[in-house]
Amino acid sequence: MRLDQVRAALDRRLDPASRAPLAVGFSGGGDSLFLLKTVLDWARPLDRPVLALVVDHQLQPQSTAWTAEAVAKARALGAAALGLTWTDRKPRTGLPAAARRARHALLATAAREAGARVMILGHTASDLAEGVAMRAEGSSVSNPRAWAPSPVWPEGRGLFVLRPLLALTRAEIREALTREGETWLDDPANLDLRYARARARAAGALAPPLPLREAPPPEVFEIDPAGAIRLPRDVVPAHLAAALLCASGAERPPRGDRLARLVERLRSGARFTATLAGARIEADQAVLICRDAGEAARGGLARLDLAPGACGVWDGRWEVVAGKTALAVVALRGRTSSLLAEQRARLSAIAPAVRPSLPVLLSLDGDAPGELVLDDLELEADGEARVRSLVPDRFKAAVGLLDQESVT
Template structure:
């Protein structure tokens, strides 16, 4: 919650709903440190929460602040901190105060060349891996900012005015000015794209899709297979899509993933060559503490001293039982599997033999492609048993 009119209206409306339904409400605030009054704003938001009897958490972003793209960097930092606080509070849904004006402003910015994504009323947290399993709900997307301010004024409720909202150095501020001058009209329609069918992930993180999978679902499938947070560039994705539509069988790398196009469909796995270009993901594990490795698997070690690395280049050192498991998997998926080694070079062993392993791909796909429509359906954990061979749903 920023303390602006939209978030203050959301706070009061959410409080009324929470009281009526016997639900707990926590106010999450991110101090970007970009305004000298930011500490004062934090105190005001804390007081708003206190008056309503809601919990309050705040986190600060201390940079580094880029010379260009500051709003985008601040947005990434904000979502990461909101996700961390929500998980700490045991929440699965974060409410945000986006309005119809935000949707219109975003579309104006897109028309001006911005790569800003489309705002939807129900979507996964964009922070990865911090936001895993968290959804964003935007219940005010059909409301106008002016109407919300009228509602607040009628109740004697004030809000914070951020001067950055009128600073024309920022695209959002230029969009507001242009729309106020009549550059756009009407309440924008929400994105109601149908959930993508025919794209699935198994317990090893292998994603399979039909050849007629749409560009949006294909792009997100590549992101999930690669374990990263950002979709591939549109021009590169368009070239891949053209080859798929043309019926070509081929292999290509994009967004940290390998796409294998065959007559029977598409297979998406982690691109092992990406490890050579960017370096191996190495993760030290603390017993009993869940940590995400390579953006694709959540690992919780049972013993001290283990660290997670990719299988790539280590398969010949596996024990006989682990080699038998790996031999039964598609060749392309093997290099990207997590294995554990010790500082004394004990190992490698397949991660699931020494840790609880949750494959994140299936859940992330379901959330990102609109296949989870209600809070009650967010329990989509999929993990390997400690015997290492079968998933738990």
């Protein structure tokens, strides 16, 4: 069994000097049980805490009991454990995708609150093979990567996902657990042929695909303080998609056919302006990518209200922490004339396409909104509110520049 590859993946990605907890997605099934035991074996000599997170999707009558059993098992193995529940109304269509999104959001939120920077999940070579079969059937399920940013946004900001079991098949893992006398839970949904994964599993999708070849990080790019990204025209599609997501604050990447058409236009050398996935693209000698301020007319760039001391994310691009007074975060679009002359002068250094989607703060201390404040793009109210652009770190993570827990 290729346990050395699993250990190598943990050694490669994790920081042995860190004392932050390692979050592990744990269901009580065979893959996650093997994963939790492996992570605990790695972490114990380093005196590093491990937190097992168990998600109850509330899709099965027995799910509450299974969650309690999984939490108890994780604690018996030596991990801290926490049960999380998906309480939202379940959709009538697209349930598997909604459940995946909810699971990642619950895991990411709990991991961040615990101080973890890495969420470790138990995807295997068998999952890779099933994903190939599912996509052939028309599913939009993505290919799990060994190391990637959390797929949910903004809940997953600052959090990475590590999948160290991708070299092992499900059969190998269960053989190892059986030798150790372990038992595990089996989710009946894995046998429900209404779902694409169950059909792929029943069809015997066993042969893992060839390893993915990911594009190396870009050698040339710029991200300005306003969150606009500049790239060369020969940018590879994966990096272009990442720039569109990060600059727009969106979560879902552009469709492949639309992305391909945009790449083709960039390769042509033509000068043009376009919009895609909530981003504005201005192609000249280089490519400027920023938030599409036209989204405001379609309900985008929505106002964010924050109570004193509260933290929130505005438009998927800016993390805002209120000070002693309540705040509202709004787009600059249509409000430039309300700024002081000094503030308007500072805007001259920012590309015109970028300005309308900049955030500004309204102080809500009193019966009427207070004065708009914009100070070198570090927004303040009464000298205490804090604003941080999420675009730089998100883009660096998406293109592979942050490839270890300790790299910042």
